[in-house]
Amino acid sequence: METIRQQLAGDLAGAKTPQDVENIRVKYLGRKGIVTLLARETDFSKLSAEEKKAFGGKLNELKAFATEHIAAAVEAAKQSGAAVQPQRELDLTMPGSNRMLGALHPITTTQLELEHIFQGMGFTVLRGPDVETEYYNFEALNIPGDHPARDMQDTFWLTNDMVLKTHTSANQVRALERFGAPFRGIFPGRCFRYEAIDASHENTFYQCEGVVVDKNISVANLIAVMKTLLSEVFRRDVKVRLRPGYFPFVEPGFELDLNCLICGGKGCATCGDGWIELIPCGLIHPRVLEYANIDPDEYSGFAFGLGLTRLAMMKYGVRDIRLFNSGDVRFYEQFAVTM
Numbered sequence: 599m600e601t602i603r604q605q606l607a608g609d610l611a612g613a614k615t616p617q618d619v620e621n622i623r624v625k626y627l628g629r630k631g632i633v634t635l636l637a638r639e640t641d642f643s644k645l646s647a648e649e650k651k652a653f654g655g656k657l658n659e660l661k662a663f664a665t666e667h668i669a670a671a672v673e674a675a676k677q678s679g680a681a682v683q684p685q686r687e688l689d690l691t692m693p694g695s696n697r698m699l700g701a702l703h704p705i706t707t708t709q710l711e712l713e714h715i716f717q718g719m720g721f722t723v724l725r726g727p728d729v730e731t732e733y734y735n736f737e738a739l740n741i742p743g744d745h746p747a748r749d750m751q752d753t754f755w756l757t758n759d760m761v762l763k764t765h766t767s768a769n770q771v772r773a774l775e776r777f778g779a780p781f782r783g784i785f786p787g788r789c790f791r792y793e794a795i796d797a798s799h800e801n802t803f804y805q806c807e808g809v810v811v812d813k814n815i816s817v818a819n820l821i822a823v824m825k826t827l828l829s830e831v832f833r834r835d836v837k838v839r840l841r842p843g844y845f846p847f848v849e850p851g852f853e854l855d856l857n858c859l860i861c862g863g864k865g866c867a868t869c870g871d872g873w874i875e876l877i878p879c880g881l882i883h884p885r886v887l888e889y890a891n892i893d894p895d896e897y898s899g900f901a902f903g904l905g906l907t908r909l910a911m912m913k914y915g916v917r918d919i920r921l922f923n924s925g926d927v928r929f930y931e932q933f934a935v936t937m
């Protein structure tokens with residue numbers, strides 16, 4: 599056993615690589631290793647109790663010696679190996695790790711952009727309440743209680759006879775009452791309707807109302823403002839069409855439709871027939887001006903109710919309106935800024 603021990607110490611002294619040490623481990627402690635065989639092939643039955651004890655003790659010492667020294671050699675070989683590895687250089691051209699920042703909701707971004715555009719044309723930005731009286735939401739817009747136009751909007755009625763505003767038009771008379779004529783303003787805001795929900799209908803969506811009241815305002819002014827708006831928002835030529843539309847609070851009334859930017863006008867789940875009703879508009883009905891205490895013989899005006907959510911869909915190519923309120927981070931992340 600003493601010979602084996604010296605031989606092992608000599609072998610380990612000559613080992614350079616982890617593989618050398620591994621070979622030594624197999625040679626001594628492997629299944630057919632020297633130490634293993636010595637233990638296995640000794641016929642203990644031929645030994646007296648005392649001899650057994652002495653021999654067994656020595657054998658255990660030898661095993662412990664081998665195990666310990668081999669383990670130490672493995673460690674030493676690993677470390678000298680590590681020291682030989684080339685040092686990694688600092689590469690300043692490597693891309694850094696991205697950090698996700700919070701981001702504005704795409705509807706907010708679109709709204710801020712609209713506010714910027716209209717402020718550039720001298721419009722005031724105002725915000726009205728979400729819970730509205732029947733008067734401002736319908737009555738003052740020339741939609742009396744028995745008017746069939748009330749059925750055009752599926753309204754959420756509250757138990758106190760107030761409504762969740764069905765359109766931003768509800769802000770028109772509020773603003774005109776307060777500021778009088780002449781006036782230029784937009785009212786972006788949330789609207790609520792009791793809708794059957796699908797890819798293009800939601801119970802909660804955004805509009806951006808606009809009102810201009812001044813002397814000699816005509817359809818020409820309306821069209822000029824719409825053109826400026828569209829060219830600033832899309833920054834490219836977009837196809838639009840103007841057709842007559844009925845709304846009790848304008849006369850004449852129009853629908854300004856945008857050729858769908860998702861399907862290119864072919865027709866899809868978002869637009870239906872290739873056109874998106876984007877900006878209903880018209881000249882303010884004289885009765886609405888009267889409700890606002892403005893003399894329709896002296897002043898005239900135009901109004902429009904831009905579909906802000908629809909605009910965001912067109913701008914960003916969002917096919918399904920339900921994504922906006924989904925709370926799905928995978929959707930919102932696409933609008934996030936990385937640093």
Ligand code: DAH
Pocket residue numbers: 764765766767807808845847848851878879880881901902903904
């Ligand atoms: N408030 C209407 C709606 O939500 C849209 C609308 C039509 C607004 C014509 C206007 C307008 O200001 O002039 O259906």
